[in-house]
Amino acid sequence: MSHFFFDNKENLVDQAIEGMIRTAGGRLSQLKTPDGQRIVVRTDYDKSRVALLSGGGSGHEPMHIGFVGEGMLTGAIVGDIFASPGVDAILSAIITVTGDAGCLLIVKNYTGDRLNFGLAAEKARALGYQVEMVLVSDDIALPDNPHPRGLAGTILAHKIAGYAAAQGASLQQVAEITRQALNKIATVGLAISSCHLPASNSRERIPTGKSELGMGIHGEHGITTLNTQNSQQLVRTLSEILLEHIGDQRDLLLMVNNLGGCSLLEMALLTQQVLNSPIAQRISYLQGPATLASALDMKGFSLTVLSLDDELLAALTAPVEVSGWSPVYQPTQMNWQPSQPLPPTSTVTPSDNPHTAELLRSACQSLLDSEEQLNTLDSHVGDGDTGSTLATGARFVLKALQEKKLPLDEPPALLRWLGENITTPMGGSGGVLLSLLFSAAAEGCQTEKFLARGLLAGLEQMKKYGGAQPGDRTLIDALQPALEALSQDKPWQQVVASAKQGADSTAQMKKAAAGRSAYLNEDTLKGHKDPGAEAISIVFSALKVD
Numbered sequence: 001m002s003h004f005f006f007d008n009k010e011n012l013v014d015q016a017i018e019g020m021i022r023t024a025g026g027r028l029s030q031l032k033t034p035d036g037q038r039i040v041v042r043t044d045y046d047k048s049r050v051a052l053l054s055g056g057g058s059g060h061e062p063m064h065i066g067f068v069g070e071g072m073l074t075g076a077i078v079g080d081i082f083a084s085p086g087v088d089a090i091l092s093a094i095i096t097v098t099g100d101a102g103c104l105l106i107v108k109n110y111t112g113d114r115l116n117f118g119l120a121a122e123k124a125r126a127l128g129y130q131v132e133m134v135l136v137s138d139d140i141a142l143p144d145n146p147h148p149r150g151l152a153g154t155i156l157a158h159k160i161a162g163y164a165a166a167q168g169a170s171l172q173q174v175a176e177i178t179r180q181a182l183n184k185i186a187t188v189g190l191a192i193s194s195c196h197l198p199a200s201n202s203r204e205r206i207p208t209g210k211s212e213l214g215m216g217i218h219g220e221h222g223i224t225t226l227n228t229q230n231s232q233q234l235v236r237t238l239s240e241i242l243l244e245h246i247g248d249q250r251d252l253l254l255m256v257n258n259l260g261g262c263s264l265l266e267m268a269l270l271t272q273q274v275l276n277s278p279i280a281q282r283i284s285y286l287q288g289p290a291t292l293a294s295a296l297d298m299k300g301f302s303l304t305v306l307s308l309d310d311e312l313l314a315a316l317t318a319p320v321e322v323s324g325w326s327p328v329y330q331p332t333q334m335n336w337q338p339s340q341p342l343p344p345t346s347t348v349t350p351s352d353n354p355h356t357a358e359l360l361r362s363a364c365q366s367l368l369d370s371e372e373q374l375n376t377l378d379s380h381v382g383d384g385d386t387g388s389t390l391a392t393g394a395r396f397v398l399k400a401l402q403e404k405k406l407p408l409d410e411p412p413a414l415l416r417w418l419g420e421n422i423t424t425p426m427g428g429s430g431g432v433l434l435s436l437l438f439s440a441a442a443e444g445c446q447t448e449k450f451l452a453r454g455l456l457a458g459l460e461q462m463k464k465y466g467g468a469q470p471g472d473r474t475l476i477d478a479l480q481p482a483l484e485a486l487s488q489d490k491p492w493q494q495v496v497a498s499a500k501q502g503a504d505s506t507a508q509m510k511k512a513a514a515g516r517s518a519y520l521n522e523d524t525l526k527g528h529k530d531p532g533a534e535a536i537s538i539v540f541s542a543l544k545v546d
Helices: 009-022 087-097 111-126 153-166 171-182 231-246 264-274 310-317 354-369 371-381 386-402 411-421 428-448 451-466 476-487 492-508 531-542
Strands: 028-030 039-042 051-058 075-081 103-108 131-136 185-193 211-213 224-226 252-258 283-290 299-307
Touching: 009 028, 009 039, 009 075, 039 087, 051 087, 051 111, 051 153, 075 087, 087 103, 087 111, 103 111, 103 153, 103 171, 111 131, 131 153, 131 171, 153 171, 153 185, 153 252, 153 299, 153 310, 185 231, 231 264, 231 299, 252 264, 264 283, 264 299, 283 310, 354 371, 354 386, 354 531, 371 386, 371 531, 386 411, 386 428, 386 531, 411 428, 411 451, 428 451, 451 476, 476 492, 476 531, 492 531
Parallel strands: 051 075, 051 103, 103 131, 252 283
Antiparallel strands: 028 039, 039 075, 185 211, 185 299, 211 224, 252 299
16 A cells, blocks of 8 residues: 555656646746756846756755755755666756856765765766865764765855855855855654655565664665664754754754654654653754655654854745745743633532432432443544543542532522533543533523423533534434433332433444544444444433332
């Protein structure tokens, strides 16, 4: 099974490039070449300034096309997924955008990129063009590697070189400024799963619960497998590696880069933990969390640091018009503001009524006794916690009953207390629905002077906000017929029977229209009663009403 959205693997990259160009606000275009080479350039490039070209395999988006535009790259040459572009494509790009000011090639330190860009540079020089090349080798995860890989630090090289070129610096000056910056850039990353190639069914090689330090952005093996996926431990490990590498350097820019598969929630968590890690005191500026240099959908992240000076800070904070850049900013401390307190809940005067106390006790105990049964029912049609949620509410009420905190002799006050207090222990939609029922029932009791009709008024509020009606396969299918029978002064056994019939009927309903069951098909629901309706039936059966 493929983990990749695509139509035709053969033209996937070409279609993606077209999508990037058509959503760039007219800032980008593709060079029309006889061989259909993938060269994307600024529509406003100026040959009087140093041209900046970068590139490599696709699959690292927004690198490289996402950084083509004012203040950064003149153009980008891209190959197939994880494959370097060819020499002719690179040479064609150089010839098209380079004027007398010359061209700088920003190349990640991979064999294919070095060879193809290097040969293209030699051919361009032979044709009379001024061409320089800088290699990005910011990976420090493999300390003994004679050819450190180019990772997310490439983005900073694009920005620094772009600023220098925009200021009118010469080719030699732009190249030297970029090389000096690259000497101070270090990146380390890890992942808990590799990437998935289009149409590939390869199995995940990283065991569950482990992570791989230094995995390459093409899915290459890293330096070691770590026996944890704990984010705090992993962040600490990476920050210690960076600290050991940079020595006493301070005033750091920290880039937090998503390798493609992490959620925004995870990236926010990782960033927070970096800002509490051993390297935090050295960080003056932050970039991200953002996806800047990805590895398709690899579930991992990288940390990049650069020791700043005034010139580098000016370069990195200068405005640009590209789609992929994430602004550099100063992190702040956690901010707290006082909130307005909620209005106090209604005060109640505890009172005693043995009959009401026994009804409450029986109802709550029935929910405690059926916790596992209701959870099992819910596991077929929901998330398996209906019994536990109701049991939590039941324990809360029983505790208040035992501590004699309830106005047992005043039904409206008792219902109001339940409506105001039941949401906190229960949480979730179940607690809110019961709160609506009890709160509106309390008002109904005041108006109707009759408990059953008051509860029916509460049921109408529950239906209004919950969105369910009889027949929608919810607790209403048991509660409404039972309350209607009660309001009609039917014998109690008929009230109990109405609740049971309503609950049983949900097992035959083909479609749920509310709650988590609404996402399930007929075959999944068939034969399983709704757990909320069954809970209503259980409670009514447990009550002993004369």
